[in-house]
Amino acid sequence: xxxxxxxxxxxxxxxxxxxxxxxxxxxxxxxxxxxxxxxxxxxxxxxxxxxxxxxxxxxxxxxxxxxxxxxxxxxxxxxxxxxxxxxxxxxxxxxxxxxxxxxxxxxxxxxxxxxxxxxxxxxxxxxxxxxxxxxxxxxxxxxxxxxxxxxxxxxxxxxxxxxxxxxxxxxxxxxxxxxxxxxxxxxxxxxxxxxxxxxxxxxxxxxxxxxxxxxxxxxxxxxxxxxxxxxxxxxxxxxxxxxxxxxxxxxxxxxxxxxxxxxxxxxxxxxxxxxxxxxxxx
Amino acid sequence: xxxxxxxxxxxxxxxxxxxxxxxxxxxxxxxxxxxxxxxxxxxxxxxxxxxxxxx
Ligand SMILES: Nc1ncnc2c1ncn2[C@@H]1O[C@H](COP(=O)(O)OP(=O)(O)OP(=O)(O)O)[C@@H](O)[C@H]1O
Ligand SMILES: [Mg+2]
Ligand SMILES: [Zn+2]
Numbered sequence: 053x054x055x056x057x058x059x060x061x062x063x064x065x066x067x068x069x070x071x072x073x074x075x076x077x078x079x080x081x082x083x084x085x086x087x088x089x090x091x092x093x094x095x096x097x098x099x100x101x102x103x104x105x106x107x108x109x110x111x112x113x114x115x116x117x118x119x120x121x122x123x124x125x126x127x128x129x130x131x132x133x134x135x136x137x138x139x140x141x142x143x144x145x146x147x148x149x150x151x152x153x154x155x156x157x158x159x160x161x162x163x164x165x166x167x168x169x170x171x172x173x174x175x176x177x178x179x180x181x182x183x184x185x186x187x188x189x190x191x192x193x194x195x196x197x198x199x200x201x202x203x204x205x206x207x208x209x210x211x212x213x214x215x216x217x218x219x220x221x222x223x224x225x226x227x228x229x230x231x232x233x234x235x236x237x238x239x240x241x242x243x244x245x246x247x248x249x250x251x252x253x254x255x256x257x258x259x260x261x262x263x264x265x266x267x268x269x270x271x272x273x274x275x276x277x278x279x280x281x282x283x284x285x286x287x288x289x290x291x292x293x294x295x296x297x298x299x300x301x302x303x304x305x306x307x308x309x310x311x312x313x314x315x316x317x318x319x320x321x322x323x324x325x326x327x328x329x330x331x332x333x334x
Numbered sequence: 335x336x337x338x339x340x341x342x343x344x345x346x347x348x349x350x351x352x353x354x355x356x357x358x359x360x361x362x363x364x365x366x367x368x369x370x371x372x373x374x375x376x377x378x379x380x381x382x383x384x385x386x387x388x389x
Contacts, residue, residue: 065355065368073352087354112386140388187388212385287389304389 056084058103058328061118063088064110067310068321072106075321081329088118099125104332106130106285106324108306112140112185115306130284130328131305139281139305143184143219152280154273155299157291158222165205168218172201178223181205183214187304188256191215194223224291224299229253231264231290231298233274234309235283236323240266240274242309242316261311273298281305284331285324336377340364347375356380 058076060083062069069085076083086102088109099122107129109115116136123129131139138144149156160171172179172195181204182192195201208215230253233243243264246253253259266274274288277300287307291299309320336345343361351357353370357377366377 062354065352070350070352070355074350085352085354110387110389111384112388183385185386185388188383190383190387214385306389308389 055101056082056103058083060106062108071321075325095121099127104128104328135283139303141184148280162218180221189252189254225294226291233288235278242318261315263316
Protein backbone atom coordinates (compact mmCIF):
# COMPACT_ATOMS: atom_id res chain seq x y z
CA UNK A 53 0.00 0.00 0.00
CA UNK A 54 1.44 3.37 -0.93
CA UNK A 55 1.32 6.13 1.63
CA UNK A 56 -1.58 8.55 1.36
CA UNK A 57 -0.86 12.17 0.43
CA UNK A 58 -2.58 13.31 3.59
CA UNK A 59 -4.27 11.96 6.69
CA UNK A 60 -7.22 13.51 8.50
CA UNK A 61 -6.62 12.67 12.17
CA UNK A 62 -9.84 12.88 14.18
CA UNK A 63 -11.50 11.72 17.36
CA UNK A 64 -15.03 12.91 16.54
CA UNK A 65 -16.48 13.14 13.07
CA UNK A 66 -18.08 16.55 12.75
CA UNK A 67 -19.52 18.05 9.57
CA UNK A 68 -16.05 19.50 8.99
CA UNK A 69 -14.21 16.17 8.96
CA UNK A 70 -16.70 14.69 6.50
CA UNK A 71 -16.43 17.77 4.33
CA UNK A 72 -12.62 17.58 4.31
CA UNK A 73 -12.70 13.95 3.30
CA UNK A 74 -15.33 14.70 0.61
CA UNK A 75 -13.17 17.52 -0.76
CA UNK A 76 -10.18 15.18 -0.96
CA UNK A 77 -12.26 12.61 -2.82
CA UNK A 78 -13.46 15.21 -5.32
CA UNK A 79 -9.86 16.34 -5.88
CA UNK A 80 -8.90 12.72 -6.59
CA UNK A 81 -6.37 12.94 -3.77
CA UNK A 82 -5.38 9.96 -1.66
CA UNK A 83 -6.41 11.22 1.76
CA UNK A 84 -7.12 8.85 4.61
CA UNK A 85 -9.36 9.27 7.64
CA UNK A 86 -7.67 8.05 10.82
CA UNK A 87 -9.38 7.70 14.19
CA UNK A 88 -6.85 8.91 16.76
CA UNK A 89 -8.31 6.49 19.29
CA UNK A 90 -7.03 3.60 17.16
CA UNK A 91 -3.45 4.91 17.07
CA UNK A 92 -0.62 3.26 18.93
CA UNK A 93 2.70 4.74 18.00
CA UNK A 94 6.24 3.59 18.60
CA UNK A 95 7.45 7.10 19.08
CA UNK A 96 11.12 6.28 18.64
CA UNK A 97 10.48 5.20 15.07
CA UNK A 98 9.78 7.23 11.96
CA UNK A 99 6.33 8.39 10.89
CA UNK A 100 5.67 6.60 7.61
CA UNK A 101 2.44 6.24 5.75
CA UNK A 102 0.63 9.40 6.81
CA UNK A 103 1.54 12.12 4.34
CA UNK A 104 0.61 15.54 5.68
CA UNK A 105 -1.46 15.14 8.84
CA UNK A 106 -4.46 17.40 9.25
CA UNK A 107 -4.86 17.44 13.03
CA UNK A 108 -8.60 17.60 13.80
CA UNK A 109 -8.90 16.05 17.28
CA UNK A 110 -11.26 18.00 19.53
CA UNK A 111 -9.73 16.67 22.74
CA UNK A 112 -6.93 19.07 23.68
CA UNK A 113 -4.83 16.36 25.32
CA UNK A 114 -5.29 13.90 22.47
CA UNK A 115 -4.57 16.66 20.00
CA UNK A 116 -1.29 17.87 21.48
CA UNK A 117 0.02 14.43 22.40
CA UNK A 118 -0.68 12.86 19.02
CA UNK A 119 0.82 15.91 17.33
CA UNK A 120 3.90 15.76 19.54
CA UNK A 121 4.42 12.10 18.67
CA UNK A 122 3.80 12.35 14.93
CA UNK A 123 5.71 15.59 14.49
CA UNK A 124 8.57 14.21 16.54
CA UNK A 125 8.59 11.14 14.31
CA UNK A 126 9.02 13.40 11.30
CA UNK A 127 5.48 13.91 10.02
CA UNK A 128 4.27 17.28 8.79
CA UNK A 129 1.31 18.10 11.05
CA UNK A 130 -1.11 21.00 10.50
CA UNK A 131 -1.44 22.71 12.90
CA UNK A 132 1.95 22.06 14.47
CA UNK A 133 2.58 21.20 18.11
CA UNK A 134 3.34 24.79 19.08
CA UNK A 135 0.01 25.96 17.68
CA UNK A 136 -1.91 23.11 19.30
CA UNK A 137 -0.45 23.89 22.69
CA UNK A 138 -0.68 27.66 22.44
CA UNK A 139 -3.98 28.22 20.65
CA UNK A 140 -5.62 25.47 22.69
CA UNK A 141 -5.35 27.71 25.74
CA UNK A 142 -7.02 31.11 25.95
CA UNK A 143 -4.54 32.57 28.43
CA UNK A 144 -1.47 31.50 26.46
CA UNK A 145 -3.08 32.90 23.32
CA UNK A 146 -3.97 36.17 25.05
CA UNK A 147 -0.36 36.74 26.12
CA UNK A 148 1.00 35.99 22.63
CA UNK A 149 -1.57 38.16 20.88
CA UNK A 150 -0.62 41.10 23.09
CA UNK A 151 3.03 40.58 22.33
CA UNK A 152 2.22 40.50 18.61
CA UNK A 153 0.46 43.85 18.90
CA UNK A 154 -3.03 42.43 18.37
CA UNK A 155 -5.72 44.17 20.42
CA UNK A 156 -7.39 41.89 22.98
CA UNK A 157 -10.00 42.25 25.73
CA UNK A 158 -8.52 43.20 29.12
CA UNK A 159 -7.97 40.02 31.09
CA UNK A 160 -6.84 38.70 34.45
CA UNK A 161 -5.86 35.32 35.79
CA UNK A 162 -6.19 34.23 39.42
CA UNK A 163 -5.71 30.99 41.26
CA UNK A 164 -8.21 31.11 44.08
CA UNK A 165 -11.75 32.29 44.60
CA UNK A 166 -10.80 35.32 46.67
CA UNK A 167 -8.10 36.40 44.28
CA UNK A 168 -10.53 36.04 41.36
CA UNK A 169 -13.12 38.15 43.16
CA UNK A 170 -10.49 40.84 43.57
CA UNK A 171 -9.64 40.66 39.87
CA UNK A 172 -13.28 40.84 38.80
CA UNK A 173 -13.76 43.86 41.05
CA UNK A 174 -10.83 45.62 39.43
CA UNK A 175 -12.06 44.80 35.89
CA UNK A 176 -15.55 45.92 36.85
CA UNK A 177 -18.85 44.08 36.48
CA UNK A 178 -20.15 42.60 34.29
CA UNK A 179 -17.15 40.54 33.28
CA UNK A 180 -16.70 37.09 31.77
CA UNK A 181 -15.06 34.00 33.27
CA UNK A 182 -13.79 31.32 30.88
CA UNK A 183 -12.03 27.99 31.16
CA UNK A 184 -8.61 28.42 29.53
CA UNK A 185 -9.28 25.23 27.53
CA UNK A 186 -12.65 24.57 25.90
CA UNK A 187 -15.16 25.70 23.31
CA UNK A 188 -18.76 26.13 22.27
CA UNK A 189 -19.32 28.53 25.13
CA UNK A 190 -19.10 25.68 27.66
CA UNK A 191 -18.59 26.77 31.26
CA UNK A 192 -18.27 30.39 30.23
CA UNK A 193 -20.22 32.67 32.55
CA UNK A 194 -21.06 36.31 32.65
CA UNK A 195 -20.36 37.62 36.13
CA UNK A 196 -23.04 40.26 36.69
CA UNK A 197 -21.85 41.31 40.15
CA UNK A 198 -19.84 40.27 43.16
CA UNK A 199 -22.55 38.03 44.57
CA UNK A 200 -23.03 36.04 41.36
CA UNK A 201 -19.27 35.85 40.92
CA UNK A 202 -18.79 34.47 44.39
CA UNK A 203 -21.35 31.70 43.78
CA UNK A 204 -19.90 30.72 40.42
CA UNK A 205 -16.36 30.70 41.79
CA UNK A 206 -17.44 28.56 44.70
CA UNK A 207 -18.84 25.95 42.31
CA UNK A 208 -15.70 26.04 40.21
CA UNK A 209 -13.52 25.37 43.26
CA UNK A 210 -15.15 21.93 43.51
CA UNK A 211 -14.58 21.05 39.86
CA UNK A 212 -11.79 19.73 37.63
CA UNK A 213 -8.48 21.60 38.21
CA UNK A 214 -8.96 23.25 34.83
CA UNK A 215 -11.73 25.33 36.40
CA UNK A 216 -9.54 26.48 39.24
CA UNK A 217 -7.52 28.65 36.92
CA UNK A 218 -9.78 31.69 36.89
CA UNK A 219 -9.37 33.53 33.61
CA UNK A 220 -11.59 36.60 33.68
CA UNK A 221 -12.09 39.11 30.86
CA UNK A 222 -13.75 42.50 30.79
CA UNK A 223 -17.19 42.39 29.15
CA UNK A 224 -16.52 43.95 25.76
CA UNK A 225 -18.95 46.67 24.62
CA UNK A 226 -19.83 45.43 21.16
CA UNK A 227 -22.80 44.94 18.82
CA UNK A 228 -24.77 41.72 19.56
CA UNK A 229 -22.46 39.65 17.40
CA UNK A 230 -18.88 38.48 17.02
CA UNK A 231 -16.83 37.43 14.00
CA UNK A 232 -15.29 34.10 13.01
CA UNK A 233 -12.65 34.42 10.30
CA UNK A 234 -11.12 31.36 8.67
CA UNK A 235 -7.43 31.64 7.84
CA UNK A 236 -5.76 29.13 5.51
CA UNK A 237 -2.08 29.80 4.97
CA UNK A 238 -1.59 33.44 4.03
CA UNK A 239 -5.23 34.22 3.37
CA UNK A 240 -8.43 34.92 5.23
CA UNK A 241 -10.69 32.80 3.02
CA UNK A 242 -14.05 33.81 4.52
CA UNK A 243 -15.63 35.26 7.63
CA UNK A 244 -19.03 35.33 9.27
CA UNK A 245 -20.82 37.42 11.85
CA UNK A 246 -22.35 35.30 14.58
CA UNK A 247 -25.52 36.92 15.95
CA UNK A 248 -27.56 35.87 18.93
CA UNK A 249 -30.18 37.01 21.37
CA UNK A 250 -28.15 35.84 24.35
CA UNK A 251 -24.73 37.35 25.05
CA UNK A 252 -22.84 34.26 23.84
CA UNK A 253 -22.90 34.16 20.07
CA UNK A 254 -21.61 30.59 19.60
CA UNK A 255 -23.22 28.72 16.73
CA UNK A 256 -23.39 25.65 18.97
CA UNK A 257 -25.73 27.63 21.22
CA UNK A 258 -28.07 28.67 18.42
CA UNK A 259 -26.26 31.76 17.11
CA UNK A 260 -27.14 32.86 13.56
CA UNK A 261 -24.53 33.28 10.86
CA UNK A 262 -24.30 35.99 8.24
CA UNK A 263 -21.48 36.68 5.74
CA UNK A 264 -18.90 39.25 6.85
CA UNK A 265 -16.76 40.96 4.26
CA UNK A 266 -13.08 40.95 5.09
CA UNK A 267 -11.42 44.34 4.82
CA UNK A 268 -7.72 45.12 4.91
CA UNK A 269 -7.76 45.82 8.66
CA UNK A 270 -9.43 42.51 9.54
CA UNK A 271 -7.10 40.64 7.21
CA UNK A 272 -4.09 42.20 8.88
CA UNK A 273 -5.35 41.46 12.41
CA UNK A 274 -6.15 37.84 11.51
CA UNK A 275 -2.77 37.18 9.94
CA UNK A 276 -1.01 38.67 12.95
CA UNK A 277 -3.17 36.54 15.23
CA UNK A 278 -2.30 33.43 13.20
CA UNK A 279 1.40 34.28 13.41
CA UNK A 280 1.20 34.91 17.14
CA UNK A 281 0.37 31.22 17.70
CA UNK A 282 2.48 30.01 14.75
CA UNK A 283 -0.70 28.73 13.10
CA UNK A 284 -1.37 27.63 9.56
CA UNK A 285 -5.09 26.81 9.38
CA UNK A 286 -6.99 28.62 12.13
CA UNK A 287 -10.30 30.22 13.00
CA UNK A 288 -9.84 33.68 14.48
CA UNK A 289 -12.63 34.99 16.71
CA UNK A 290 -13.03 38.75 16.91
CA UNK A 291 -15.27 41.27 18.63
CA UNK A 292 -15.97 44.81 17.47
CA UNK A 293 -15.28 47.02 20.47
CA UNK A 294 -17.09 50.37 20.31
CA UNK A 295 -13.94 52.35 21.09
CA UNK A 296 -10.97 50.15 20.17
CA UNK A 297 -12.17 48.43 17.01
CA UNK A 298 -11.36 44.79 16.37
CA UNK A 299 -10.30 42.71 19.39
CA UNK A 300 -9.26 39.08 19.08
CA UNK A 301 -10.57 36.88 21.87
CA UNK A 302 -9.28 33.59 20.61
CA UNK A 303 -7.66 31.56 17.88
CA UNK A 304 -9.08 28.08 17.19
CA UNK A 305 -6.62 25.46 15.99
CA UNK A 306 -9.15 22.79 14.93
CA UNK A 307 -11.66 25.34 13.76
CA UNK A 308 -15.22 24.57 12.75
CA UNK A 309 -16.37 26.16 9.50
CA UNK A 310 -19.71 24.59 8.60
CA UNK A 311 -21.69 27.80 8.90
CA UNK A 312 -19.03 29.82 7.14
CA UNK A 313 -19.27 27.49 4.15
CA UNK A 314 -23.06 27.57 4.29
CA UNK A 315 -23.51 31.34 4.32
CA UNK A 316 -20.44 32.46 2.37
CA UNK A 317 -20.55 29.74 -0.28
CA UNK A 318 -16.76 29.43 -0.18
CA UNK A 319 -15.43 25.89 -0.59
CA UNK A 320 -13.27 26.03 2.53
CA UNK A 321 -12.77 22.24 2.77
CA UNK A 322 -11.21 22.16 -0.72
CA UNK A 323 -8.99 25.13 0.12
CA UNK A 324 -7.79 23.39 3.28
CA UNK A 325 -7.16 20.10 1.50
CA UNK A 326 -5.20 21.73 -1.31
CA UNK A 327 -3.18 23.66 1.28
CA UNK A 328 -2.34 20.39 3.03
CA UNK A 329 -1.41 18.65 -0.23
CA UNK A 330 0.71 21.62 -1.25
CA UNK A 331 2.46 21.59 2.14
CA UNK A 332 3.27 17.92 1.60
CA UNK A 333 4.93 18.64 -1.73
CA UNK A 334 7.16 21.39 -0.34
CA UNK B 335 -31.89 2.27 9.82
CA UNK B 336 -30.90 1.53 13.38
CA UNK B 337 -32.86 1.71 16.58
CA UNK B 338 -32.31 3.88 19.63
CA UNK B 339 -31.05 1.99 22.68
CA UNK B 340 -32.85 4.45 24.95
CA UNK B 341 -36.31 4.71 23.40
CA UNK B 342 -36.31 2.17 20.56
CA UNK B 343 -37.25 4.78 17.95
CA UNK B 344 -35.84 4.28 14.46
CA UNK B 345 -32.75 6.35 13.71
CA UNK B 346 -32.03 7.04 10.05
CA UNK B 347 -28.34 6.89 9.19
CA UNK B 348 -26.94 9.34 6.63
CA UNK B 349 -26.09 7.83 3.22
CA UNK B 350 -22.48 8.87 3.64
CA UNK B 351 -22.23 7.64 7.24
CA UNK B 352 -18.69 7.13 8.50
CA UNK B 353 -17.38 5.48 11.65
CA UNK B 354 -16.92 7.99 14.43
CA UNK B 355 -19.82 10.16 13.32
CA UNK B 356 -22.36 11.18 15.95
CA UNK B 357 -26.08 10.69 15.29
CA UNK B 358 -28.87 11.92 17.53
CA UNK B 359 -32.22 10.24 18.10
CA UNK B 360 -34.96 12.57 16.88
CA UNK B 361 -37.37 11.16 19.46
CA UNK B 362 -35.44 11.36 22.72
CA UNK B 363 -32.29 13.31 21.87
CA UNK B 364 -29.82 10.59 22.89
CA UNK B 365 -26.53 10.71 21.00
CA UNK B 366 -24.76 7.72 19.54
CA UNK B 367 -21.47 7.18 17.80
CA UNK B 368 -21.42 5.11 14.63
CA UNK B 369 -19.06 2.15 14.73
CA UNK B 370 -18.30 -0.10 11.78
CA UNK B 371 -19.37 -3.69 12.38
CA UNK B 372 -19.11 -6.27 9.66
CA UNK B 373 -19.86 -4.07 6.68
CA UNK B 374 -22.65 -2.07 8.31
CA UNK B 375 -22.88 0.49 11.10
CA UNK B 376 -23.77 -0.13 14.72
CA UNK B 377 -24.54 2.47 17.39
CA UNK B 378 -22.81 2.92 20.70
CA UNK B 379 -23.62 5.61 23.28
CA UNK B 380 -21.63 8.73 22.40
CA UNK B 381 -19.00 9.98 24.79
CA UNK B 382 -20.24 13.20 26.34
CA UNK B 383 -18.22 16.35 25.72
CA UNK B 384 -14.93 16.01 27.57
CA UNK B 385 -13.57 18.74 29.85
CA UNK B 386 -10.67 19.23 27.45
CA UNK B 387 -12.71 19.35 24.26
CA UNK B 388 -12.52 22.38 22.03
CA UNK B 389 -12.32 23.50 18.44
N1 LIG C 1 -14.99 39.38 26.88
C1 LIG C 1 -16.16 39.20 26.28
N2 LIG C 1 -17.09 40.17 26.24
C2 LIG C 1 -18.29 39.99 25.63
N3 LIG C 1 -18.66 38.85 25.04
C3 LIG C 1 -17.79 37.83 25.03
C4 LIG C 1 -16.50 37.95 25.64
N4 LIG C 1 -15.83 36.80 25.47
C5 LIG C 1 -16.66 35.98 24.80
N5 LIG C 1 -17.84 36.58 24.51
C6 LIG C 1 -18.97 35.95 23.82
O1 LIG C 1 -19.05 34.61 24.25
C7 LIG C 1 -18.87 33.70 23.16
C8 LIG C 1 -17.98 32.54 23.60
O2 LIG C 1 -16.69 33.00 23.91
P1 LIG C 1 -15.37 32.34 23.31
O3 LIG C 1 -15.37 32.41 21.82
O4 LIG C 1 -14.20 32.93 24.00
O5 LIG C 1 -15.59 30.85 23.79
P2 LIG C 1 -15.41 29.43 23.14
O6 LIG C 1 -16.12 28.51 24.06
O7 LIG C 1 -13.99 29.14 22.87
O8 LIG C 1 -16.14 29.54 21.76
P3 LIG C 1 -15.83 28.88 20.30
O9 LIG C 1 -16.59 27.60 20.25
O10 LIG C 1 -16.35 29.92 19.36
O11 LIG C 1 -14.38 28.66 20.13
C9 LIG C 1 -18.25 34.52 22.05
O12 LIG C 1 -18.69 34.02 20.80
C10 LIG C 1 -18.76 35.93 22.32
O13 LIG C 1 -20.00 36.14 21.70
MG1 LIG D 1 -12.88 28.50 20.93
ZN1 LIG E 1 -34.30 7.71 21.36
